[in-house]
Amino acid sequence: MISDITIGQYYSGTSVLHRLDARVKILLTVLFIVIIFLCKNFLSLALMFALTAVSILLSGVPFRMFFKSLKPILPIILFTAVLNIFYIKKGTELLSFWVITITTGGLATAFFMAVRIICLIMCSSLLTYTTTPTDLTDAIERLLSPLKVLHIQVHTLAMMMTLALRFIPTLIEEIERITNAQKARGADFESGRFMQRVKAMIPVLVPLFVSAFRRAYELSFAMSCRCYHGGEGRTRMKQMKLHLSDGVSFLLFALVLAGVIVLNHFFGKLI
Amino acid sequence: MADIILETKNLTYTYAPKTAGEVTAIRDVSVAIERGTLVGIIGHTGSGKSTLIEHFNGLMRGTSGVVLLDGKDIWENKKEIRSVRFRVGVCFQYPEYQLFEETVYKDVAFGPKNMGLSEEEIDRRVREVLSFVGLEERYLELSPFDLSGGEKRRVAIAGIMAMEPQVLVLDEPCAGLDPIGRATVLSLIQNYQKTTGSTVIIVTHSMEDAALIADRILVMNQARLAFYGTVEEVFSHAGELQSMGLDIPQMMRLYLLLREKGLPVSKTFYTLEQAKKAILACFKKGENA
Ligand SMILES: Nc1ncnc2c1ncn2[C@@H]1O[C@H](COP(=O)(O)OP(=O)(O)OP(=O)(O)O)[C@@H](O)[C@H]1O
Ligand SMILES: [Mg+2]
Numbered sequence: 018m019i020s021d022i023t024i025g026q027y028y029s030g031t032s033v034l035h036r037l038d039a040r041v042k043i044l045l046t047v048l049f050i051v052i053i054f055l056c057k058n059f060l061s062l063a064l065m066f067a068l069t070a071v072s073i074l075l076s077g078v079p080f081r082m083f084f085k086s087l088k089p090i091l092p093i094i095l096f097t098a099v100l101n102i103f104y105i106k107k108g109t110e111l112l113s114f115w116v117i118t119i120t121t122g123g124l125a126t127a128f129f130m131a132v133r134i135i136c137l138i139m140c141s142s143l144l145t146y147t148t149t150p151t152d153l154t155d156a157i158e159r160l161l162s163p164l165k166v167l168h169i170q171v172h173t174l175a176m177m178m179t180l181a182l183r184f185i186p187t188l189i190e191e192i193e194r195i196t197n198a199q200k201a202r203g204a205d206f207e208s209g210r211f212m213q214r215v216k217a218m219i220p221v222l223v224p225l226f227v228s229a230f231r232r233a234y235e236l237s238f239a240m241s242c243r244c245y246h247g248g249e250g251r252t253r254m255k256q257m258k259l260h261l262s263d264g265v266s267f268l269l270f271a272l273v274l275a276g277v278i279v280l281n282h283f284f285g286k287l288i
Numbered sequence: 289m290a291d292i293i294l295e296t297k298n299l300t301y302t303y304a305p306k307t308a309g310e311v312t313a314i315r316d317v318s319v320a321i322e323r324g325t326l327v328g329i330i331g332h333t334g335s336g337k338s339t340l341i342e343h344f345n346g347l348m349r350g351t352s353g354v355v356l357l358d359g360k361d362i363w364e365n366k367k368e369i370r371s372v373r374f375r376v377g378v379c380f381q382y383p384e385y386q387l388f389e390e391t392v393y394k395d396v397a398f399g400p401k402n403m404g405l406s407e408e409e410i411d412r413r414v415r416e417v418l419s420f421v422g423l424e425e426r427y428l429e430l431s432p433f434d435l436s437g438g439e440k441r442r443v444a445i446a447g448i449m450a451m452e453p454q455v456l457v458l459d460e461p462c463a464g465l466d467p468i469g470r471a472t473v474l475s476l477i478q479n480y481q482k483t484t485g486s487t488v489i490i491v492t493h494s495m496e497d498a499a500l501i502a503d504r505i506l507v508m509n510q511a512r513l514a515f516y517g518t519v520e521e522v523f524s525h526a527g528e529l530q531s532m533g534l535d536i537p538q539m540m541r542l543y544l545l546l547r548e549k550g551l552p553v554s555k556t557f558y559t560l561e562q563a564k565k566a567i568l569a570c571f572k573k574g575e576n577a
Contacts, residue, residue, distance in 0.1 A: 197347050198386035201378040202447060203370060203402030220398065223388035227433065 026082075028146040033262060034076040035147045039156035041263040045270055046144045052274050053136055059125075061280040062132055068273055069136045069143075078146045086142040087135065094134050101127035150182040159257065172248025180236070188229065195224045292359070293323040293487050294344060294376070294455055299353035301339055313339035315511040316353070321455075321489065321504070326481050328498035329491045331508030332533040337491045338381065340508065341457045344489070345376040357455075374403050377453030381460045383444035387432040392423070392443050395432050399451040410450075417450045420480050422472065438469040442476070449480060455487045456480070462497065470494075474501055499523065499537045499558045507534070520556050539563050546570075 029035075034042070049065075056062045073083065087094075107122025145153070158175030165171055196206065199220045206217050299317045304310055314336040321327055331337050342348040343355050346362050346369045355362050362372045377399075380386070389395035393414055400410045418427065421442040427435075432443055445461060461477065462470040478501050481488045492498050498505055498519070505522040507514040509532045515522045523529070523540045530536075536544075539558050546553045546567075553570055557563045 194380070195386055197342070198380050198383065199398075200347060201345060201373055201380070202386075202399040202451070203373055204398075205370065205402065220386075220388045224385055227388075228385055 026145060027149045028078045028082060030077045030147070032075055032077040032147070034072065034143065036260075036262065037147075037266060038257055038259055038263045039148050039152040040160055040257060041259070041266060042144055042148055043153070043156055043160060045266060046140055048270055048274070049140050050137060052270075052277055053133055053140075055274075055277055055281065056133070057281045058284050059129065060284050061277040062129060062136075064273060064276050064280065065136055066132060069139050072143055073139060076143055076147050078143070082146060083139055083142055087138055090134065090138050094131050097134070098127040098131050101130055151179060154179040154182065155255070156257070170248070172251075176248075184229075184232070187232075188225070191228055192221065192225060195221050290320075291323040292320045293357070294489075295320040295356040295359075296340075296343065296350075297354050297356065299340075299343060299350045299355065301343065301348060302351045303339075305351065312511055314343075314350075314508075317508075317513045318353075319506060319513055319516050321487060323487055324485055325487060325503040326478070326501060327487075327489045327504045327506055328502030329489060329506045329508065330493070330495060330498050330534060331514075332510075333493075335508040336511045337508050338459055341378060341459055341489065341491060344455065344457055345373045345378045347373075347378070374399075374451050375453055376455045376457060377448040377451050378457040379445055379448040379459065379461065381463055383448075383461075384432075384437065384440035386447075387440060387444060390431060391429050392418075392432050392435075393428040395443060396447045396450050399447055403451060413450045413452065414446075417446045420449060420483075421446045421476050438465055438472070441465065441469075441473065445473070445476075452484070453486065455489065457489045457491075459491045460493065461490060462492065462494070470497070477501070495523075495535055495537045495540075496558070499540055507532070519558075 049068075053062075053065050056065060073080075102119055102123045103117060105123040105126050106118060106120050108120045108125070110118060110120055111124070112119040148156075154175050157178065158171055161169075161171045161174070196204075200206070204217060204220055206214065209217065295318075297318050299314060300312065301314050302310060302312045317336075317340060329337050329340070339348065343350055346355070349363060357372060357375060362369065387395050389398065396414045396417060397410050400413050405413075414428070415425075418425075423439065423442060423446070427439070427443075432440060435443065441461070445458065448456065448458075456477075458477065461473050465473060474497055477488060477490065480486075490498075490502070502519060504517065505519055506516045507522060507529065514528070514532060515525060523536045524544070526536050526541065526544060537558060539560065539562070540556070542563060543553060543556055543566075551570055552573060553566050557566045
């Protein structure tokens with residue numbers, strides 16, 4: 018079903034990762050992505066993989082949640098793996114017939130890439146599983162607040178993101194409702210050629226847009242009625258404060274970064 | 289044997305099975321609805337009314353149990369499920385949000401068109417059905433988005449009626465309408481049922497409405513079927529209904545009270561007018577005796 022989409026799905030808990038400052042988590046996620054692209058050999062990758070695994074264990078989020086977030090990416094992972102296997106010709110030849118040659122280098126690269134993508138997905142899922150969407154946008158707003166100097170309306174952007182996230186489940190529900198209503202009138206979404214199927218979506222899309230606009234108007238009226246006037250002079254209900262654990266996790270990441278650089282330097286590329 | 293059109297046997301449905309959010313919305317519901325009756329479904333909010341009616345036209349498939357239409361399992365042939373939807377027309381809560389066409393005409397014609405009817409037949413149905421819901425010809429070319437809430441509602445209901453279903457199911461057709469709007473919608477449904485002789489099932493929160501227009505009342509309570517029977521039968525369980533968080537209509541309560549006190553009130557009454565007549569008749573009888 019459509020409602021399986023995991024965007025902004027928060028898995029409530031009280032683990033160390035849940036309690037980390039959202040800003041720190043975002044920065045660390047970005048740092049993680051940078052570091053994992055710095056990895057040049059299996060040892061440094063293994064270090065990153067270990068870091069991912071430990072974080073997952075610490076988060077207390079069940080494994081199946083991560084499998085669920087991996088599922089949609091699986092075809093991409095397989096596709097890149099297959100491409101790597103067939104196109105990279107390095108190391109010793111393992112198999113060769115017709116135009117296909119498989120080398121150890123190809124296999125190693127394919128595996129390397131697959132692990133890298135999996136780590137990336139896990140790590141970003143970890144961020145959304147352990148941080149509520151509101152905390153997330155709140156943190157983004159603060160991280161971007163230096164941009165105010167450039168007259169970019171950071172608060173407005175953050176508010177838009179919060180609202181968009183908030184309304185995803187609502188809209189999904191709405192789609193299901195409208196789809197059912199049109200099915201009850203005999204609309205057929207399952208058969209026909211591509212163009213027919215696209216056309217069959219019109220009875221769902223029109224009411225969906227109409228109601229989305231209606232909601233937007235109602236919401237903006239409701240917000241003005243409560244004297245919402247943008248970010249100027251607004252104080253915050255939730256203050257974000259850095260704790261010791263935030264510092265420790267930064268330190269940990271710095272160590273991992275150092276580790277990756279050292280491993281890269283002393284053990285060369287790939288195998 | 290009564291002539292049964294729609295029947296459920298041990299119908300059970302569970303949302304999100306095997307997860308933390310598991311909810312059994314209907315449990316072991318067996319009910320047989322006679323052809324040509326007007327059934328009112330009542331029940332506390334969350335008792336499973338909407339879930340139940342979504343099974344009637346195969347939008348949902350029971351976790352267990354069957355739905356029989358004219359004695360045949362609607363899921364017997366999966367490919368035929370669309371034709372079941374033409375025979376059992378379901379109009380959801382706030383149906384006006386499903387309008388999408390440029391004109392009222394086209395929107396009402398959407399269902400019949402999906403049935404693959406001829407242009408003439410569609411034209412006949414659209415015009416007929418629009419007069420059923422009390423909208424004049426001039427509405428045909430208007431945009432459904434320019435209508436008032438009540439008019440939109442009526443256009444949406446017309447869109448289902450235009451499929452000429454054997455069973456018309458309406459989920460809270462009066463929700464969010466003013467008293468006049470409610471009365472209009474109720475009377476047009478009643479009128480439709482009388483004229484076409486089809487079976488009509490309506491979900492409502494108003495006991496007054498149910499008592500007023502229904503032949504039979506179906507009561508849902510905490511996912512189970514609590515009662516199914518004539519208005520009088522069902523409302524005679526006043527105490528049980530109250531424990532389900534339902535109220536019986538005021539006039540019904542008066543009637544029961546009078547009966548309890550031993551007054552020979554002859555017929556049940558649901559409106560103030562009927563009550564007045566019945567009570568006066570009662571007094572006359574007393575004088576004569
Ligand atoms: N999509 C869904 N996912 C999970 N649970 C649901 C879903 N839809 C309904 N439920 C649950 O099923 C139960 C029955 O819901 P249903 O909508 O059938 O009630 P209802 O009798 O129509 O209520 P109302 O009078 O408020 O319309 C409720 O407990 C509800 O929380
Ligand atoms: Mg309902």
